Amino acid sequence: MKTINRFFVVLAIALLLSNTSTIAQEQTRPEFVTITTMHWNMDNKDFKMEDWKAVEKEFLDKITMKNEYIAASSFYLHRMTPDNTEVVYVQSYPSWEAIGEAAKRNAELAKTAWPDENARKAFFKKRDAYYSPMHSDEIYATMPNAKTMTAKPTKDMICYVRKGHFAYGEGADEEFDATSKEYFDNVTNKNEFVKAYYPMAHAWGSDRTEFLEAFFFDSMADLESMFDRDTELFEAHWKDEASRKSMGEKGAKYFDNRHGDYIYTYVAGLAK
Incomplete structure (x- = not known):
């Protein structure tokens, strides 16, 4: 279940970049x-x-x-x-x-x-x-459904970055929009270990398939706890195996199988 659940953390946001009307409506978010x-x-x-x-x-x-x-x-x-x-x-x-x-x-x-x-x-x-x-x-375009920091951090934090890649194949924007928002609302946004979450997609650089997800945590222990909590939240919303499988089949159309994981220390005293 952890493997499926991590896949849906990726699924949650990525192709919403194509929905320019949604982006235009979110005037407070940097572009x-x-x-x-x-x-x-x-x-x-x-x-x-x-x-x-x-x-x-x-x-x-x-x-x-x-x-x-x-x-x-x-x-x-x-x-x-x-x-x-x-x-x-x-x-x-x-x-x-x-x-x-x-x-x-x-x-x-x-x-x-x-x-x-x-x-x-x-x-x-x-x-x-x-x-x-x-x-x-590299230049990236920001995307909807971010979980923003509630207050400027006063201490260093853990920043986990997941770098994935789009698969430009079949799939409808409407289906993806609905599925990704449902996952974000019921899993990522409810996970108390995730203090902030920022998705972004390639705008200018070496690989147009690239997108990033940046997760912020108070500690390395909280990063590890996120995975178990994601599973709990995922199973609480999609209560049977059939609905979970359906989500997996929808999401598989939008991404290839590559991803990379990176962990950084966010320097609290050097941030605007």
């Missing part, structure tokens, strides 16, 4: 998310985590918090991923145009924060020294 995967500069022999946090906090306070085009931002550190050098930086925007405007606004705010050019260059040189020159960027 796009940029995910920049950076890497630590492993040659930085003077690295201290608290010093890095202080530098990024200064940038957050002087630039990001004052940039009206950036709806939110956050940092994520490797916990259980294939690459321990990863530093993931996530920003969300109210529109596609805001992505470009945010970059221009950052440059303006930097000049205001450090009017002296030498001081400004010194700060960014210090900031850049923490990272390798190599990084990658």
Whole structure:
């Protein structure tokens, strides 16, 4: 049942991206998310985590918090991923145009924060020294049925990311919309271990089949407890084997069999 249940956590949201009328109605939700995967500069022999946090906090306070085009931002550190050098930086925007405007606004705010050019260059040189020159960027479109954080976290959290892939085959949007909403309302949204849940789908990047689900937890223990609780909620709503099988057959049309799992630490003090 855990395998079936995890499949339906994937099923719950993904193809709702195609329902543009639904997206247009949700004006309060940012439209796009940029995910920049950076890497630590492993040659930085003077690295201290608290010093890095202080530098990024200064940038957050002087630039990001004052940039009206950036709806939110956050940092994520490797916990259980294939690459321990990863530093993931996530920003969300109210529109596609805001992505470009945010970059221009950052440059303006930097000049205001450090009017002296030498001081400004010194700060960014210090900031850049923490990272390798190599990084990658992806842009995702946000999707309906997110479970949003009730309050800004005051401590680090666990962020579990599930990366899946669409199978562009048969299936009707109406069927998927109804099925996915039913699952979200009765399982994901009711699971008390899941403090927040954000689904998003590829908008610009290397793989158009890609979609992500980001789950937030207070602890690793709560992440593990989510699976058992999902099963309980799933069986409470779909009470017989026939109805569970029917859900599985509907959902199988929309996805291929690939997925990846990643666990990060959300850095509470560096978030907008």
